[in-house]
Amino acid sequence: MSAPLSILPSAWHLTRLDRVATVNARIGWKALTAAEYQPDGYAFLSTPNIKGVEIDFENVNYITEFRYRESPDLQLREGDVLLTKDGFTLGTVNVVTQLPRPATVNGSVAVLRPFGIDSHFLRYVLASSAIQHHMWAAKNGMDVLHLFQRDIKKIPLPLPPVDEQRRIADFLDTETARIDTLATTQRQLISKLKEREAASIELILSEVASHHVRLKNLLISPPSYGANESAEHDRRDWPRYIRTTDIAEDGSLRDSTFASLPPHAARNYMLDDGDLLFVRSGATVGKSFVYRSSFGPAAHAGYLIRARVDTSRLDSRLIWHFCQTRSYWQQVSEGTTQATIQNVNAEKYGNLLVPMVSHDQQGPTLTRLDRTVAKSRSLRNRAGRLLDLLAERRQAVITAAVTGQFDVSTASGRNVTDGVNS
Secondary structure (H helix, E strand, O other): OOHHHHHHOOOOHHHHHHOOEEEEEEOOOOOOOOHHEEOOEEEOOOHHOOOOOOOOOOOOEEEEEHHHHHHHOOOOOOOOOOEOEEEEHHHOOOEOOOOOEEEEEOOOEEEEOOOOOOOHHHHHHHHHHHHHHHHHHHOOOOOOOOHHHHHHHOOEEEEOOOOHHHHHHHHHHHHHHHHHHHHHHHHHHHHHHHHHHHHHHHHHHHHHHEEEEEHHEEEOOOOOEOOOOOEEEEOOOOOOOEEEHHOOOOOOOOHHHHOOOOOOHHHHHHHOOOEEEEEOOOOOOOOOEEEOOOOOEEEOOEEEEEEEEEEOOHHHHHHHHHOOOHHHHHHHHOOOOOOEEEOOOOHHHOOEEEEEEEEHHHHHHHHHHHHHHHHHHHHHHHHHHHHHHHHHHHHHHHHHOOOOOOOOOOOOOOHOOOOOOO
């Protein structure tokens, strides 16, 4: 048992989730596919819809009444608590405060219907560090992270008297709103800095570009896809296996996600200095990366497209800088196809129009671009660190309140969130 749950106030006791709420979820919807989605109808919520401060009932898929009525236990009511039980968003939690239309949830979300605990208090308890750690410790699944219903039912919960639950929930509504407002300000700052950086890059390139050319006309060989191998090795003496998740926003590789390929499997996908990689599908489609030999021997994975640039004509780092601009992203958007996931294929990447810079201008232009980006990202990193601090404080306040570490009726926002505004 985690330390915050081991010592509770005298009027509190420890219980488990199935003693204060029903737990309902399902795996799949009897072969329900995206082709069945309707232009309007019954809201079919998924994890992205419950990630915000409030549940998003607007940007949803819709299903028919027949599908909606297949699972009565998942037909949402006000006061239901929704919990993500699958994937890397496992543990995401929200509460239904209003129902603008009949709604249900997909197979990744469990519906918790309280009968012996306040809904808002339950939401905060499940969001606390103590319970989040418990859920991640109980997860099952190698390739896909998953919480079974039996594990959800056994989640331990601190249970104060009902009046105290409501006081705690009200207090946390106020305190988390205070922190969320500060976090929103920082995210807006980061967004503006990104926009300014992209505009600066575009301006610099427009000043030196003589014309634009198709990317395919700058390549030594046609764009190619990577290896379709699982990432099961982490031997440092084998070629690194670069996947979408390895690529950091600043153009570096994350060491925390290191994986490698056996040399025989990597042979046909090895990267050369200056190779460009583009993400071809999913939420990060369009993301780019330029490989440097200083990263060590490496091969690329199947969700990445390699473009081997003739660097005697144009330094691929200039193209990578261009890939941060609005002009680039407009081209990606125009070239995107979407069935169940967004996709840009090798041919479309090959047809990208990129700015051509004369050979004698490339070095000075790279210097200007690197300085501009470094200054912008230093400011963004500072804002990002504050965001991290705010997230830590938010979690600390929630955990302390729902485990009785302080009396919310006498606590003030000033002493509980001390340091957040500094």
